[in-house]
Amino acid sequence: MSSPKTIKENIARAKSYGQRKDYLRCLHALSLSLDDLAESQVFGREKFEIGILVDEVIRQLLSMEELQRVLPRNMKYTKGQEKKLAAMLLKIHNTIKDAMEKAAVEKVRKQKNHIDKYILAGQKFLAEKNVKEAKKYFRKITDAFPDERGLLQDVGGRLVKSGFPADGIEYLERAIAATPNDSRAYISLLLAWEMMAEHDKALDVIKEISRRFGANESIYIRQAKLFLGKRMYTEAYDAAAMVLKTNPMNAEAKKISDKLGPKVFGSRYTPGQTTADAAKSRARKNGNKSSASINLDGSSAGTEKKARKKAPSRQPSKVIKLDF
Secondary structure, eight states: OOOHHHHHHHHHHHHHHHHTTOHHHHHHHHHHHHHHHHHSOOOHHHHHHHHHHHHHHHHHHHHOGGGTTTSOTTOOOOTTOHHHHHHHHHHHHHHHHHHHHHHHHHHHHHHHHHHHHHHHHHHHHHHTTOHHHHHHHHHHHHHHOTTSTTHHHHHHHHHHHTTOHHHHHHHHHHHHHHOTTOHHHHHHHHHHHHHTTOHHHHHHHHHHHHHHHOOOHHHHHHHHHHHHHTTOHHHHHHHHHHHHHHOTTOHHHHHHHHHHHHHHHGGGOOTTOOHHHHHHHHHHHHHHHHHHTBOTTSOBHHHHHHHHSOOOOOOOOOOOOOOO
16 A cells, blocks of 8 residues: 555656656556555545645646547546546556557558668669669668668668679668678678779778677688788688688688698698697797706706817917918
8 A cells, every 4th residue: 555655756756757748658657646546545634735736747638739639628636536537547548559559560661661662673773784773762762761770781782782882882881880780781891892802991891790790611711712812822821721620621711721731831731720820839849849958957968968078179270371
């Protein structure tokens, strides 16, 4: 059972909603407050004060333009009728809420249909290789719904796959700026730079993909091919070797590795071994050799042997006569 203080606080919250023109919350909060009042044992001065607060909120509701068609004009608070008034307010609240939800669903449906209509029209022109007309439709729909999730990425991807990578880059970069955690736009942007033979920009995209999402076999293979295009053979080999580490059966990686491995390592070529792995292996071997030549007393074995050898006897140096 709610106390008079709690009931007053709940009505004050309803009043606050009314001041902000948040009529749905105002209706709901006032309905709950009236239910609590009906079930409470509040009498005398406290009930009179609560009645004044309820009247204030009702006047707020009646003054709202959005509610004037749905609220009874003669609606008022009457002592002993709290339950009846609460039920009426809750019914009005639920009716408005349902109508708003249906309207929102209908709005989304119309928006989706509108987007689909323009996307299909643009795709039709792309199929005809008329990119100028296609971009007119794509521009209109992306400008009309800039916040539609996935729209920019979809348009950019369509342009790239249809053979117009330069036109798709703008949309893909906007998509990445809007949703940087969606990997699809990065993949389409990578394809665009690859198609344009912009190796450095494509490698920059791969770097960003690896940083945000981690690399996989496909990314390493594409990286290896890009390095090959730049004649960076060691880097290309390393990218292919990273694939063979996890999947020795990858045919593309093996082809690149077998082609470049002998050039990088010579006869010491081992598939799946990166240049970093080879450097670590050499460092370990060199470390073992150094430790093996140290005696327990800290001196080196080579120095001890040299110390045991008899010093060679000094012989007078030959005098070289120079005739002038």
